[in-house]
Amino acid sequence: MTFVKLYDVIIVGSGVAGLSTALHLNKDLNVLLLCKREMTLCNSSLAQGGMVAVYDTEHDSCEEHIKDTMIAGRYENNLEAVTILSKESKMVADELLDLGVDFDRTSDGKIDLTLEGGHSKHRILHYKDSTGKEIVDKLIIAVKRRKNVTVMEYAQMCNLKKVPGGFSLDILQHEQHHYVSTPFCVLATGGIGRIYQYTTNSAIATGDGIAMAYQLGAKIQHLSYIQFHPTAFYNAQQRECFLISEAVRGNGAYLRNCHMERFMHKYDERLELAPRDVVSQAIMKEQEATGSKHFYLDISHKEPEFIKTRFPMIYHNLLQSEYDLTREPVPIYPCQHYLMGGIQVNLNSESTIPGLFAVGECSHTGVHGRNRLASNSLLEGIVFGRRSALHINQLSKQTQEKIQPYPFQPDVYTADIPKGTRTEIRSIMQKAHFVLPNRKLAEEGFIRINDIKFMLEHGQFKVTPDYIEAKSLATCAYIILKEIM
Ligand SMILES: Cc1cc2nc3c(=O)[nH]c(=O)nc-3n(C[C@H](O)[C@H](O)[C@H](O)COP(=O)(O)OP(=O)(O)OC[C@H]3O[C@@H](n4cnc5c(N)ncnc54)[C@H](O)[C@@H]3O)c2cc1C
Known part of the structure; x- marks a missing residue:
C-alpha cells in the first residue's frame, strides 16, 4: 500500500x-x-x-x-x-x-x-x-x-x-x-518551446501539463498557434536562443538584410513595429528574395549610454558573444518563442x-x-x-466528494528510451511547422511522430525526467501536426 x-x-x-x-x-x-x-x-x-x-x-x-x-x-x-x-x-x-x-x-x-x-x-x-x-x-x-x-x-x-x-x-x-x-x-x-530545435524557452518548456491534460481527455485548443519571435540572437550552435527584446525595436532599432538594407517597408507600413508574426514572415520572404539567411538588428544609431542603461542585460550578454550593441548590427533570426x-x-x-x-x-x-x-x-x-x-x-467551501486516491504502482522497468528520440522530434517540428508551415513535411512528420508516441506510451521504459519529457514532446507534436493537417 x-x-x-x-x-x-x-x-x-x-x-x-x-x-x-x-x-x-x-x-x-x-x-x-x-x-x-x-x-x-x-x-x-x-x-x-x-x-x-x-x-x-x-x-x-x-x-x-x-x-x-x-x-x-x-x-x-x-x-x-x-x-x-x-x-x-x-x-x-x-x-x-x-x-x-x-x-x-x-x-x-x-x-x-x-x-x-x-x-x-x-x-x-x-x-x-x-x-x-x-x-x-x-x-x-x-x-x-x-x-x-x-x-x-x-x-x-x-x-x-x-x-x-x-x-x-x-x-x-x-x-x-x-x-x-x-x-x-x-x-x-x-509552454512547449523544447519541441523545437531552436527556441527562446527554458529547459522546462516541454509541454508536460498539456500532454497529461490531453491524456485525461481535457479539450486542447489551437496548439498549432505558435509564435516565432523575429529577433533571437543568431547562433546555430545553441538550442536555447538568446532573445533580443521587442523593446529594442520599440526604442528605434532597425532590421537589415544581408546587404545591410532596411526592408520592412516592403512588407508592412508599421515597419519594425509591426506585430511579431508579420515581422517573422517578412524575414522569411526577404530570405527568399535575397537568397540569404543573414539578418541584423541595428540600434547603433542611438546614444551608447542610453543603450547600456536601458538594455544592460542584453548589452552584456551580446558582448560575451563578441557583439557590441552600441556599435554594430547584431545577427538575428526568427525562432520558436510562445504558445x-x-x-x-x-x-x-x-x-x-x-x-x-x-x-x-x-x-x-x-x-x-x-x-x-x-x-x-x-x-x-x-x-x-x-x-x-x-x-x-x-x-472549496462547498462539500466535496471524498477522494479515492489512485493506486500507483512502483516503477519496475529499467530500460532507457532510445537515444536521439527527443532530437528527432525537434528536427521534425523545426522543418514541418516553422514560420511558414510546410504541409508535405507536416504530413510526413505526423506519421513518424505517431510512431514515436506509440513507442513511448507502450514501451517498457524506466520513469525518468527524460522519458516523461520525451512523451510530452511527442504528444504535443502529435496534437499540433494533427491540427494543421
Ligand atoms: C526569452 C523570453 C522572453 C519573454 N519576454 C516576455 C515579456 O517581456 N513579456 C511578457 O509578457 N512575456 C514574455 N515572455 C513570455 C512569458 O515569459 C511566458 O509566457 C510566461 O512567463 C509563462 O509563465 P508560466 O507561469 O505560464 O510558465 P513558466 O514561467 O514557464 O513556468 C512553468 C513552470 O512549470 C513547471 N513545470 C513544468 N512541467 C512540470 C512538471 N511536469 N512537473 C512539475 N513542474 C513542472 C516548471 O518547473 C516551471 O516552474 C517571454 C518568454 C521568453 C522565453
Whole structure:
C-alpha cells in the first residue's frame, strides 16, 4: 500500500501563473506547489521587455489596449477574456508594486511606460530588460512567506490521474516517487518551446501539463498557434536562443538584410513595429528574395549610454558573444518563442474537466488569438492565475466528494528510451511547422511522430525526467501536426 498525502490544492509550476495562483488562494487552504527544477528556472524569469498595464489612464485606455490585442491576434481572440485582461491589468500591477516589484520610473517618479511592437500607446511596465526575473523573485519571496504553501523543487509531475473526488499525482523527486491527491489541480506548466530545435524557452518548456491534460481527455485548443519571435540572437550552435527584446525595436532599432538594407517597408507600413508574426514572415520572404539567411538588428544609431542603461542585460550578454550593441548590427533570426494555444479554459481558468485548472502559457483563455501582442503574457498568467485562485476559494467551501486516491504502482522497468528520440522530434517540428508551415513535411512528420508516441506510451521504459519529457514532446507534436493537417 503506497502512502498518499492529501492537499486542498496542488499547483504544478512556479512561473508567474503558478505563483499568482498560490498567492491568491485562501490562507486556510493546504497548498502544494511543484516545480520540476529550481523555482526560478522558467520562462517567466526570462521575460525581458515587460508587462502590459493600462496604467496611464490620461493617455491610454482599456479600449485601445483591447483593440491592439485584437489586431495582433487577427480578431481570433476571445473578446470577453481580453476585456478581463485589460480591465484587471492596473489592479494586478498595483499588487505587484505592493509586493515590492521595482518597475523603472521616470525622473519625476512616475512609472516609466515603454512602447513595443503592435502597441499604439506606451503601456509596458518594465524593470530594465529583466522584468520577468524581477517579478518572479518578488513573487517567490511572497509565496515563501505563506505558511499554508509547501514548495517542492526538483519535483516533476510524471503522472496525473482523475479519481473520484479529484486528482492523484505521481511526483518524481531525486529518483523517489511521491503520491499526492487533491480535489483541485492547477496546471501552470508553461509552454512547449523544447519541441523545437531552436527556441527562446527554458529547459522546462516541454509541454508536460498539456500532454497529461490531453491524456485525461481535457479539450486542447489551437496548439498549432505558435509564435516565432523575429529577433533571437543568431547562433546555430545553441538550442536555447538568446532573445533580443521587442523593446529594442520599440526604442528605434532597425532590421537589415544581408546587404545591410532596411526592408520592412516592403512588407508592412508599421515597419519594425509591426506585430511579431508579420515581422517573422517578412524575414522569411526577404530570405527568399535575397537568397540569404543573414539578418541584423541595428540600434547603433542611438546614444551608447542610453543603450547600456536601458538594455544592460542584453548589452552584456551580446558582448560575451563578441557583439557590441552600441556599435554594430547584431545577427538575428526568427525562432520558436510562445504558445498561444493550450488547455481550453473558461474565464475562471477551469478546463473542460471540473476541478482541473490551467493558467499561464499552458492554458488557452483565448486572449492572444492567432498571435500574442508583446508583453501580454506575463499579465495573462498573473490575471488568470488570480482568477483561478478566487474561484477555487469559492468551490472549496462547498462539500466535496471524498477522494479515492489512485493506486500507483512502483516503477519496475529499467530500460532507457532510445537515444536521439527527443532530437528527432525537434528536427521534425523545426522543418514541418516553422514560420511558414510546410504541409508535405507536416504530413510526413505526423506519421513518424505517431510512431514515436506509440513507442513511448507502450514501451517498457524506466520513469525518468527524460522519458516523461520525451512523451510530452511527442504528444504535443502529435496534437499540433494533427491540427494543421
Ligand atoms: C526569452 C523570453 C522572453 C519573454 N519576454 C516576455 C515579456 O517581456 N513579456 C511578457 O509578457 N512575456 C514574455 N515572455 C513570455 C512569458 O515569459 C511566458 O509566457 C510566461 O512567463 C509563462 O509563465 P508560466 O507561469 O505560464 O510558465 P513558466 O514561467 O514557464 O513556468 C512553468 C513552470 O512549470 C513547471 N513545470 C513544468 N512541467 C512540470 C512538471 N511536469 N512537473 C512539475 N513542474 C513542472 C516548471 O518547473 C516551471 O516552474 C517571454 C518568454 C521568453 C522565453
